Structure formats: structure tokens, C-alpha cells
Amino acid sequence: MVKITDVARRAGVSPSTVSYALSGKRPISDETRRRVQAAVRELGYRTHARARGAAGGRSGVLALAVPMRSGVHVPVVTQFAVSVVTAARAHGHDVLLLTQGEGEKGIGRVAETGLADALVVMDVQLQDPRLPLLRSLPLPSVLIGVPAEPDGLTCVDLDFGAAGELCVDHLARLGHRTVALVGSPPEVYVRRTAFARRLVQGFTASAVYPCGTDRDAARAMAERLLREQPALTGVVVHNEPLLDPLIDAFEELGMRIPEDLSFTAVCPTPVAASARIPLTSVTVPSAELGTRAVHLLIRKLSGAPVPQATLLPPRLTERASTGPRPA
Amino acid sequence: MVKITDVARRAGVSPSTVSYALSGKRPISDETRRRVQAAVRELGYRTHARARGAAGGRSGVLALAVPMRSGVHVPVVTQFAVSVVTAARAHGHDVLLLTQGEGEKGIGRVAETGLADALVVMDVQLQDPRLPLLRSLPLPSVLIGVPAEPDGLTCVDLDFGAAGELCVDHLARLGHRTVALVGSPPEVYVRRTAFARRLVQGFTASAVYPCGTDRDAARAMAERLLREQPALTGVVVHNEPLLDPLIDAFEELGMRIPEDLSFTAVCPTPVAASARIPLTSVTVPSAELGTRAVHLLIRKLSGAPVPQATLLPPRLTERASTGPRPA
DNA sequence: CTGAAAGCGCTAACAA
DNA sequence: TTGTTAGCGCTTTCAG
Numbered sequence: 039m040v041k042i043t044d045v046a047r048r049a050g051v052s053p054s055t056v057s058y059a060l061s062g063k064r065p066i067s068d069e070t071r072r073r074v075q076a077a078v079r080e081l082g083y084r085t086h087a088r089a090r091g092a093a094g095g096r097s098g099v100l101a102l103a104v105p106m107r108s109g110v111h112v113p114v115v116t117q118f119a120v121s122v123v124t125a126a127r128a129h130g131h132d133v134l135l136l137t138q139g140e141g142e143k144g145i146g147r148v149a150e151t152g153l154a155d156a157l158v159v160m161d162v163q164l165q166d167p168r169l170p171l172l173r174s175l176p177l178p179s180v181l182i183g184v185p186a187e188p189d190g191l192t193c194v195d196l197d198f199g200a201a202g203e204l205c206v207d208h209l210a211r212l213g214h215r216t217v218a219l220v221g222s223p224p225e226v227y228v229r230r231t232a233f234a235r236r237l238v239q240g241f242t243a244s245a246v247y248p249c250g251t252d253r254d255a256a257r258a259m260a261e262r263l264l265r266e267q268p269a270l271t272g273v274v275v276h277n278e279p280l281l282d283p284l285i286d287a288f289e290e291l292g293m294r295i296p297e298d299l300s301f302t303a304v305c306p307t308p309v310a311a312s313a314r315i316p317l318t319s320v321t322v323p324s325a326e327l328g329t330r331a332v333h334l335l336i337r338k339l340s341g342a343p344v345p346q347a348t349l350l351p352p353r354l355t356e357r358a359s360t361g362p363r364p365a
Numbered sequence: 366m367v368k369i370t371d372v373a374r375r376a377g378v379s380p381s382t383v384s385y386a387l388s389g390k391r392p393i394s395d396e397t398r399r400r401v402q403a404a405v406r407e408l409g410y411r412t413h414a415r416a417r418g419a420a421g422g423r424s425g426v427l428a429l430a431v432p433m434r435s436g437v438h439v440p441v442v443t444q445f446a447v448s449v450v451t452a453a454r455a456h457g458h459d460v461l462l463l464t465q466g467e468g469e470k471g472i473g474r475v476a477e478t479g480l481a482d483a484l485v486v487m488d489v490q491l492q493d494p495r496l497p498l499l500r501s502l503p504l505p506s507v508l509i510g511v512p513a514e515p516d517g518l519t520c521v522d523l524d525f526g527a528a529g530e531l532c533v534d535h536l537a538r539l540g541h542r543t544v545a546l547v548g549s550p551p552e553v554y555v556r557r558t559a560f561a562r563r564l565v566q567g568f569t570a571s572a573v574y575p576c577g578t579d580r581d582a583a584r585a586m587a588e589r590l591l592r593e594q595p596a597l598t599g600v601v602v603h604n605e606p607l608l609d610p611l612i613d614a615f616e617e618l619g620m621r622i623p624e625d626l627s628f629t630a631v632c633p634t635p636v637a638a639s640a641r642i643p644l645t646s647v648t649v650p651s652a653e654l655g656t657r658a659v660h661l662l663i664r665k666l667s668g669a670p671v672p673q674a675t676l677l678p679p680r681l682t683e684r685a686s687t688g689p690r691p692a
Numbered sequence: 693c694t695g696a697a698a699g700c701g702c703t704a705a706c707a708a
Numbered sequence: 709t710t711g712t713t714a715g716c717g718c719t720t721t722c723a724g
Contacts, residue, residue, distance in 0.1 A: 039477070041701060052711045059704055064704095067709060087478040088418025089701035094715050095413055099461070099480070112443050120433055123464045132480060134426070134460045138448050150366070151414040152717095153426070153459060157554075252639065312579070368717060379695045384719055391720095394693060416717030420700050479701095 040081045058086065060094075080211065086131075090323035100126050100335060101154035103145060104138040107186040111278040114306055114324045115160065118182070121328030122158055132156075140173050149175050156335045158182065158328075162193070176178035179337035182333045184347055192338065194330045194348045195351060198304070201320040201352035205274040205302040208354055213363035214272035214300060218263055220284065221248045222277050249277055256279050256283035260291055271363050281313050296361035307355070316357035323350055367408045383493075387412065398472040418479060427453050427662060428481035430463040430472060432488035432598055438605040441651045442487065445509070447486055448655030450682035456663050458482075464531075469498050476502050483662045485509065485655075491519070505665035507658045511674055519665065521675045522656045525631070528647040528679035532629040535645065535681055540690035541599035541627060545590055545612065548575045549604050576607060583610035587618055598690050603631040608640050623688035634682070643684035650677055 041045065046053040047272065051070060054090045058064045059074040066074075066199060073133050077083070085259050091097040102122050104115055123133045134154050136144040138161065148154045155177060159168065162183030172179050184193045209217050259280075263270055275281055281303055285295060293299045295315050303319040310319035334344050373380040378397060384390045386401040393401075404410070412501050418424040429449050431442055450460045461481050465488065472495060475481045482504060486495065491508030498519050499506050507589035511520045529546065536544050558665040576586045586607075591598055602608055608630055612622060620626045622642050630637050630646040654677065 039701095043701085053701090054712080055710060058710090065709065070709080084474065084477045085717095086419075086701055087480045088415050088424055089479075090703075091415025092419030092718075093701075093703040094412075094716050095703055098478075100706095102462070106447055111440050116439050116443050119462065120464055123462055124466065127464075132475075135429070135446065135460045136452055137454075139451065140454065148459075150411045151425075152416075152697075153414045165596065253641075279483065288701085314580075325443045329611055366717095369719095370717085381696080381720075382694060385694090388719085389706065397694080413717055417701075418700085419716075420718040420720080422700090422719055431709080663721075668704095 039086075042083070044081055045074065045077045045083045046083060049073040056339060096155045096339070097152060098130060099132050099134050099154045100332070101134040101136050101145070101155065103138055103159045105138045111305075113309070114322055117306065117324040118160065119330045121325040122332055125329045125332035129332065131332075131336075143166050145171055145175070151178050156180075156339055158331050158335065167338070176335045178335060179218055180334045180338070182327055182331060188189070188347055192334055192344050193345060193348070194327055194334065196322055196327065197349035197352055200349075201276065201304050202276075202354045203265045203326050204320055204354045205304065208302065208356075208360065209272040209274075209300055212272075212300060212360060215363070216267055216269040217272040217274065218267055218270060219246045220259060220263075220273055220277060220280065221246060222276045223248065223250045250282055251279040251283075253283045253286070255288040257290070260284060260287035260293075264291060264293070270299070272300040272302070272360075274302045274304065278305045278309055281305065281309065281317065285314055296359050296363055300360040300363075302354075302360055310355070310357065313359075315359050318355065318357045318360040319355050320352045326350060334362065366413075367410045369410070371408055372401065372404045372410045373384065375408060376400040377463060387604055400585050417625045421513065423482045425664070426461050426476045426481045427458050427659070428461040428463050428472070428484050430465055430486045432465045437674075438632075440636070441605070442650055444633065445487065445655045448652040449659055450517040452659035456658075456659065458663075459547040469495050470640060472498060472502070476504050477685050483507075483666055484660065485658050498531060505662060507665070508662045509654055509658060511676070514572040515674055519661055519662065519671050521654055522554045522677070523649055523654065524676035524679055527676075529601065529603075530632050531629065531647055531681045534689065535683075536599040536601075536627055538666065539599075539687060543594055544599040544601065544689070545594055545597060546573045547586060547590075547600055547604060547607065548573060548600045550575065550577045567583060576611075577605060578606040578610075580610045580613070582656050583607055583614040584617070587611060587614035587620075591618060591620070597626070599627040599629070599687075601629045601631065605630075605632045607637055608632065608636065608644065612641055625691055627687040627690075629681075635654060637682070637684065640686075642686050645682065645684045647679045 042053045042056050046056045049056065051074065055070060056074050059066045059071050087098050091180060103120060104119055126133050134148065136148065147158060152349060157177055157179035159172065159179055160182045162181040162185050164186045166185050171186055180192045181191055182195060184195050206217055249255055285301065288299055295301050303317045304323060305319055305322060307321045310317040325326060337344050337355060352362060369383050372381045376383065378401065382397060383401050386393045386398050408552055414425050420481060429446060431446055435621045447515040461475065462643050463475065465536060472484060472601050484504055484506035486499065486506055487509045487514050489508040490515045495514055508518055508520045508523060511522050533544055574586060574590065576582055602611060612628065613620060622628050630644045632646055633651060634648045657675060665673050
């Protein structure tokens with residue numbers, strides 16, 4: 039293993055100079071920096087992450103707490119995780135994976151053992167039990183999702199309220215007047231998941247129907263909607279696995295899409311595009327959320343100020359599932 | 366932060382005794398051990414991972430290299446990753462996430478910087494470019510998938526060959542005589558993905574059709590199968606996203622399942638169970654693979670011998686998609 | 693069975 | 709602009 043003293047000897051400087059040349063934490067003459075860089079390259083030196091950590095520096099690791107519970111859509115989480123890793127790597131960091139099964143335990147452990155420099159916490163609920171811990175921690179964190187009391191925290195999310203409004207606007211412009219929101223499984227709302235609540239806010243004037251994700255739930259929901267809202271001509275669905283089953287269910291009940299019913303979704307683009315009927319949708323920009331979260335964290339690590347909440351504006355893409363209100 | 370010296374003082378012993386009491390690396394009297402444990406508990410001590418690393422001990426971190434490419438099914442990877450994290454935690458380890466976008470880079474970095482003690486490498490190809498590196502590394506590793514030359518490596522996988530045979534046996538017992546395997550997208554076979562090749566081996570007597578994953582590919586494949594294999598009454602599908610589209614395609618072409626065509630799948634249980642027609646399937650035991658991989662790694666870390674290849678036996682579950690050969 | 697002491701490789705005062 | 713020197717918190721010789 040090649041260590042910093044090897045590089046120092048090779049470059050004809052002291053170890054601390056190598057350290058500083060690499061970290062940029064104090065001015066180094068161009069000449070010296072060049073020699074150090076050359077030595078690093080020739081010897082293939084990489085600074086030992088653990089030793090650096092012990093010496094009080096940064097570990098170069100971000101921890102990512104990912105949710106593992108029903109009502110959370112695996113592909114979105116995965117895409118998000120990948121974008122976090124990619125962005126972290128671009129900043130020279132690695133990513134430690136924490137599952138939410140551990141809950142606060144994992145966060146506490148990572149903080150106390152100094153395993154990570156900072157935290158990305160996904161799937162934040164309105165009243166999240168982890169918030170007090172996060173606030174008290176010496177490590178900076180970024181939350182995906184906006185809790186009820188975001189004071190002292192840094193949050194990023196899609197602006198779900200605006201996303202709902204955007205869908206309704208789109209449907210309204212097409213002439214639709216009775217629109218329902220079919221949401222995530224009931225437990226998501228019961229748990230007061232922040233994103234679901236905020237999406238609902240775009241729908242104050244409309245009906246909201248939480249729904250499970252299997253084919254039976256889809257069929258039951260379609261029947262109930264047609265019964266309770268006879269004038270219904272538009273739906274907004276915020277429940278990824280339910281999309282295809284619900285399309286099927288409506289069609290089996292004789293509703294053609296988009297001739298009889300306009301169908302919009304809040305979901306990742308690939309899901310909307312590859313549904314049986316390509317869906318007009320507001321995308322959940324998982325990848326951008328991950329990248330943003332990491333950027334914010336890097337800024338916090340460097341001591342720069344960051345906004346308390348970053349809400350990404352929704353963008354609606356029209357596809358084949360929406361059309362004018364039937365005569 | 367509570368450190369080992371605090372515990373030592375509290376327990377009335379030396380720091381090294383605390384260290385040994387915790388690691389078990391040398392005999393400690395019961396009395397002393399008890400006092401140390403009490404002090405640890407009272408003070409809420411956790412050994413600082415980075416400092417331990419610097420001092421030459423273990424970092425307590427496993428690195429997991431996950432694939433991110435077409436032909437790899439996200440839910441399986443995710444389930445696998447979760448089971449790895451869970452199993453690792455059960456052994457007191459954390460998990461560092463490496464995306465395969467980094468390829469050998471990530472593995473090299475983790476090894477050289479001492480970030481992780483050991484590696485789990487998913488999605489191993491028959492001729493995997495990472496193998497030489499893995500063989501040369503001082504860190505132990507476990508591969509998911511069996512390469513062409515597994516010498517000096519440790520591998521775990523579903524026995525895909527046996528899985529294919531099991532499906533064919535099942536169909537054969539139901540009277541079917543002409544059976545086709547519809548596989549993963551062509552690039553998987555081109556890349557000589559180990560699992561796909563081995564699955565194919567169960568089918569030496571049958572036809573093998575690689576296939577893409579979209580609805581058009583499904584339709585084209587169904588048409589081609591019925592054209593090229595007029596006597597076809599059974600299929601084995603090893604291509605998760607293709608399952609539903611292929612079912613649809615066959616039915617649109619007038620083939621009822623299972624009356625006209627028996628349909629078996631090699632895929633995770635939840636996928637098989639929630640398909641439009643519940644599918645007779647051999648499960649890909651992602652979770653068990655992850656757990657096994659971690660167990661093997663822990664054993665290797667402790668210096669215990671481990672088998673070169675662990676092939677999990679396939680288990681077939683009958684559901685609604687298979688039946689006797691039509692008259 | 694236990695303690696004292698010497699580092700692990702690196703960083704960051706403190707000095708020049 | 710650079711070097712010298714003390715540690716970081718822990719592990720592990722070496723010595724009892």
C-alpha cells in the first residue's frame with residue numbers, strides 16, 4: 039500500500055504538504071502542487087479513507103436512508119438511490135445504504151461511529167419520528183419530502199401540490215368538470231406521508247380516493263368511482279402499481295380512454311410511457327431529486343448556506359390518455 | 366462523544382482490556398468482562414468505526430456492487446440489496462453501495478482506500494472483466510452468479526440449469542412435448558450473462574428465443590413462436606418485464622392460458638403471483654441469495670473455509686398458468 | 693489474565 | 709509558502 043509519506047518523499051516535500059496539496063486547505067505553490075500531483079499519479083496513491091477519518095477529517099461517505107414499506111414504489115426508490123450514488127461519486131463521496139427497517143437506529147449509529155459525514159433521508163413523513171434526532175445531530179442532512187415542521191432542516195421534493203393542480207388544470211382546459219384523485223394505499227395517508235398530503239392539496243375541490251395496488255382494488259375502485267361520481271370524466275392517479283390495473287378495470291367497465299375518461303398520472307416518466315395506454319403524466323423526477331439532495335449536502339458540508347425547502351416545479355407531459363370531455 | 370478511555374476509566378480497567386473484551390481477541394475474566402459490558406451500556410459507548418479502521422482493524426463495512434443495465438430487473442436487485450443490508454446488519458456490518466457504472470473503478474477504490482472489508486458483486490458475467498481484479502484483491506469477495514472460471518472465487522446463485530429443467534419436467538409431466546424458452550433481451554446473451562447461459566442448458570432439447578421487453582417485442586415473439594413451432598403447447602419465460610405483455614400477446618392471438626398454452630416463469634414469487642394470470646414459476650430467491658452471500662463473506666472474514674460455488678436448488682410453485690396438454 | 697506503550701495513516705494546529 | 713509535531717480513537721504488540 040502506498041501511503042502519504044511515500045508520496046511526500048517522492049515529491050521531495052513533507053507529508054503535510056501533500057495533504058494540503060490534495061485537500062486545497064491552504065495555499066500551495068504551483069510548482070509544489072505539480073510535483074505532488076505527479077508523485078501521486080506515478081505511485082497511484084489514494085488517501086486511506088479510514089485513516090483520514092480517524093484524524094478528524096471527513097470520511098468521504100454519505101449515508102442514504104431508503105424506505106422499505108408498502109406504498110413506496112421500488113423503481114422510484116432505486117432510481118433515486120442510483121442518482122444519489124452517481125452525484126455523490128461526482129463529488130468524491132461514497133454512499134452507505136441504510137434501510138428504514140432500522141429507523142432511527144441506523145441514523146444514530148452512523149452518526150456516533152463517524153461512519154458517514156452526512157445523511158440523505160428519503161420518504162419523510164409529515165410527523166416523522168426521526169426529525170428530532172436529525173435536528174440534534176452534528177452531521178448535516180437533507181430530507182426527501184417536506185415535513186410539517188421543516189425548521190432547522192433541509193428538504194427537497196417535487197411540488198406535489200402544484201403537480202396535482204397541474205393535472206387538474208390540464209383536465210379543466212380539456213373541458214372536464216368532475217375529476218377524482220386516486221391516491222396511494224390508505225396506509226400512506228394514515229401515516230400522513232408528506233407527499234401524499236401535499237398532492238391532495240391540489241384537489242380541494244375534488245374527490246380523493248386512497249386505493250390499494252392490486253387488481254381487485256383497482257376493479258373495486260373503478261366501480262365505486264363510476265357509482266359515486268356519475269359525471270366523472272377525469273382521474274388523476276398517484277399510485278404507480280395501480281396504473282395498469284386501473285386502466286384495465288375502467289375498460290372492462292366500458293369506459294374507453296381517453297374517449298370516455300381522461301386519465302392522468304403522477305409517476306416517473308418511464309412508467310407513464312410504457313403503460314398499456316401511454317399516459318399523460320406529471321413526472322416524479324427521482325433522479326433530479328437525488329442529484330439535488332447531494333448538491334445541497336455538499337454545500338452544507340462546505341459550510342455554505344442552503345434553502346430550507348427546495349420544491350421542484352412539476353412538468354406535465356401529454357400522452358395518449360387524455361382528451362376533450364365527451365359530449 | 367464517549368470513547369474507549371471513558372469506558373476503561375468507568376470499568377476500572379485499561380483501554381486495551383476494553384478493546385479485547387469487546388473483540389474477544391484474547392481471554393478476559395468473566396468478572397472483568399461483566400464490568401466492561403456494564404460500563405459500555407451505561408455510557409452508551411459505540412466504537413468509532415473510522416478510528417478502528419485507522420488502527421488496522423476492520424471497518425465493519427461491506428461493499429455491494431449492484432448492476433444498473435438493461436436486462437436486469439430492478440425489483441430483484443432491490444430485494445437482493447435489502448437482504449444484503451439486513452444480513453450485514455445482523456452481523457454488525459454496514460453496506461456501501463457501489464453502482465456498476467463505475468465498474469472496476471469502484472471495486473478498486475473501495476479496496477485501496479480501505480473503505481470496506483469485503484465485497485459482494487452482483488450480476489457476474491461468464492467472462493467478467495472484474496474477475497482478475499477480484500482475484501488479486503486482498504479483500505474477500507462473494508459473487509452473485511457463476512462465471513466460466515470460478516477458481517479462486519466464491520460464488521452463489523440459483524441453479525438456473527436445474528430451474529430450466531424443473532420447468533420442462535413440470536411441463537413434460539403434464540404431457541407437453543414441444544416447449545420453448547423465451548429468455549432475456551438479446552444483449553444479455555450476447556454479454557454471456559452467466560445465469561442466462563446456465564438456464565439455457567436445461568433446454569438443450571428445446572428451442573431458445575431471446576426477447577426484448579416491450580409490448581411490440583412480446584407480440585412479435587408470440588407470433589414467431591406460433592409460426593415456427595406449430596406444435597407448441599408450453600413456454601418457459603425467463604424475462605420478468607415481458608411476462609404480462611407476452612400473456613396478453615398470446616391471448617390476443619387466440620391462445621388461452623392454460624387451456625391452449627401452459628406458461629411457466631423463472632422469476633421472483635411476487636411477480637409470478639401478481640401477474641394477470643397467476644403463473645406457475647420457479648422463484649428467483651433474491652433474498653436468500655443475499656443472505657447467503659453475506660454469510661459466506663462473514664465466514665471468509667473470520668478465516669473459515671467456504672465452498673467455491675453455492676447453487677441454490679430451484680423450487681417450482683404451481684399456479685394457474687399450467688395445465689395438461691390440449692387434446 | 694491484564695496493562696503500558698507504540699503505532700495505524702492521516703490531518704491540523706503551531707512554527708517558521 | 710512550507711515543515712515539524714501532536715494527536716484522532718482505536719488496536720495490538722510487548723511485558724508483566
